[in-house]
Every structure is written in C-alpha cells, then in structure tokens.
Amino acid sequence: MGDAVVGLIGMGDMGKMYARRLSEAGWRVHACDLPDKYDSLVEEFKDSENVTVFKNGHHVSRSSDYIIYSVEAKNIDAVVAAYGPSTKMGAIVGGQTSCKAPEMAAFEKHLPTDVEIVSCHSLHGPGVNPKGQPLVLIQHRASDASYNLVSKILSCFESKHVKLTAEAHDRITADTQAVTHAAFLSMGTAWAANNQFPWEMPRYVGGIENVKINITLRIYANKWHVYAGLAILNPAAKRQIKQYAESVTELFKLMLGGHKEELRERIESARKAVFGNMDGNSNNGHELLLQDDLLDQFSLGEKPAASERVKNNHLSLLAMVDCWWKLGIVPYDHMICSTPLFRLWLGITEYLFRNPELLEEVIDTAINDNTFRRDDLEFTFAARDWSERVSFGNMEGYRSKFEKIQAYFAPRFPEATRVGNEMIKTIEESLRQRKGDAGN
C-alpha cells in the first residue's frame, strides 16, 4: 500500500476495528491506548505485522502521517491537549468521536497550525461490517490532496463516503442517533422499573417488539460514554431529546384523559407530515423498509399464538413521529447519513404508520385498554428523566442511571448480541437486495 503511516490513539472497540482493517489492507498502523494497556495490546496484535503498538500518543503522533483520535468524546480535549503538540509536521489529524463540535474545538485549540484536519465518523458499531455503511468525512482544515489521501486510506472499509461539515454532521446525528437512543434507553428504563424482562411476556414477543427488545439490549450492552457523549456534547441534540420527552408526555395525557378524537387528529397530522401520502396500500413513496415476517425471526422468547397476542399502544413509536413532526424533521432525508439502528427504528415506525388498521388498533388500545398503563407511566417518567439528565449536561447522572439498568439486563447480553447481530445483518441484506431490485 501507500507510504503513509496511519496513527490510532485509543484502541478501544472502534480503534481496534480500524487497526485490523487498515493493516489487513496493507497500511502501516501505529497505535496506542493508555500506557497500562501497552502489554496486552502488544500481545493482541503480535500476529499483525503491519501494526506497531506504542506506549503513548506522543510516539504515535510523532511518527504517523494521518492520526485518528478514537477516544471517548468526553476526553477529547484532554487527549488532544496532551498529544496534539507532538504531531509530526505537516501531518493530517482527525477523530472518530460521534460528536464533532468538541472534537474540532480541541483540534483548533491544541494542534500546531501546520497540521491539517480531516475527521471521520463510521456510522455503525464495531461489530457491524462497514461495507456499504455511511462513513462521514469532514474536510475541516485541509487541502484537497490531504482530503483525498484520507478518503483513499479509508476506502478499504468499502463504506459510502459522505462529505459534510462538522456542523451539518452534528445536526443530522442529533436527529438520527441521539433521539433514537433516547427512545430505546427509555424503554429499557421502564422495563427495569417494572421488573420485567419483556421477552418473557406475551405482549412483548414477535414482530416490531423484537426490534424494540433487541436494539434496547444492544444499546445497554455498549459503553455508556458513547451515548452520553453524543447526547450531551452535541449542541443540537438536547432540543430533539426534549421534544421526544414532551411528545411522549402529551400523548400519554391524551390517552389517560380518554381524548380519542384529539389523539387521532394529532397522530394523523404527524403521519401526514412525516409519511406524506404514503399509505399501507400504495407504494407511492417507496416500499416498506421492513416486513413483519422478517422481524418475527429474531426473538429472544417464544412467539405467542395469534389469539394470545396482546395489543400495544406503541406510545414510543407514536411519540417519535410526533417529535419529528414538531421539529420539522423528515427522517428519510437523513438516510444517506443513517446508522443501522436508525434505519430499524424508522422501519418499525413506518411499519405502524403505513398500516391504517394497525394504527386504528393502536388508537383504540391507547384509549380503551388500561392493562399497560403502568408500563406507559414508567416510560413517560423515563423519557423525561433522560431528557433532564441530558439538558443539565449531567455526565455522571447519565452514567449511573445507564450502568444500573445495564446491570439489570447484563445476563442476557450474550444472547441478545448474537440475535441482534443476526437481525441487523439479515435486515440490512434484505434492504440492500430490495434497493438492488429497484435499480434493475
């Protein structure tokens, strides 16, 4: 491959994934994590001849031509302050953090002026095949030649390169990632508060419920700082998460008050704004992203017989569309810059909103069925509490709540991760195939 050496500062899940793929593609990689991980990293990469592990970021910065900071967003300022001044003259620096405002501020503050800046963000987790997934590239302070070099280095992922400014990146990921995570975090919080493992209850098994359960567990199996960083440090995210909590609260109040017509009108206005004239019977816009039979395959529990199926008012999904409507967000506009979780979330939302019978059943359940009010109450509390922690910028408050719920679900993570990976893989393949079919 080329002569350029790629530096990786931060060898956590994403850093390791980058190191493996870049070195396999023939790039020389200089990597480090914190000094206490030096020995274990040397051992782990002893068979990768293109990867050299260093004790700290000074060594990596001095010897690399494109350096990627792959550390916690909350630490970016401190880490760049430490190693940025050691950057090789004329090198290019970028970061992998999920939120670019603090990353760019740190680069501008601490990097020498001869250093160029091209950042990146893989819009998927470390366990997902990067092929075909969006990879955001940001030419922040760099010549076209340097941008092209970074694009060439990262082309071995076979991801779709999406060129954005840092600001546009943060606005879009607030719409897609931050608010999506808020919904799933709240579901997990409500289940834990009611001492439920939802896959053990008939109401929560099958179809779109599988997506809710698998994604919620996937998020709680990950590291808290990833979600805290992209919610709390992203200047655009607070408003979205707050609106989601408000939409949940207002819809729940309409349900509690038995205001069926008002509820229906509100849902209908949101549906029109977000899904336009797409309905369940026509393919006006495009085909449904997801099909129920596909989703049925990925259960952590036994699917109940149709006669035992318990109806759900899907407050979390109704609130999502209400939130998009109130904020003027058209989620399809963001597909080019979406994560697998966002596509699944949009998929189940669309599944509900483009099925008039199911939507009517949901409205009816919301008004007439009291069975699950306790779940909805906890879900409403949860959405508001997450939003408050994010609004106050409360990292420690976020962490302690996240880790408490994480501990509750932890025994099921291995199985949930396996089923979740399988689900994402199958659904993504099906989406790709359909796109291919449509193009033929």
Ligand SMILES: NC(=O)C1=CN([C@@H]2O[C@H](COP(=O)(O)OP(=O)(O)OC[C@H]3O[C@@H](n4cnc5c(N)ncnc54)[C@H](OP(=O)(O)O)[C@@H]3O)[C@@H](O)[C@H]2O)C=CC1
């Ligand atoms: N996980 C995901 O799905 C994705 C994450 N991202 C972003 O990528 C970044 C990395 O995430 P991820 O790999 O998951 O997180 P990890 O916590 O697994 O990795 C971060 C690593 O950086 C290390 N680190 C912290 N400070 C230093 C330092 N001074 N020098 C060297 N290493 C240091 C951490 O060590 P220690 O643990 O000891 O602090 C840790 O090993 C985050 O900003 C995240 O938002 C982007 C896309 C997807």
Ligand SMILES: O=C(O)C(=O)Cc1ccc(O)cc1
């Ligand atoms: O798909 C998601 O939203 C995930 O949860 C995985 C993830 C987490 C952080 C990122 O910056 C990008 C992807």
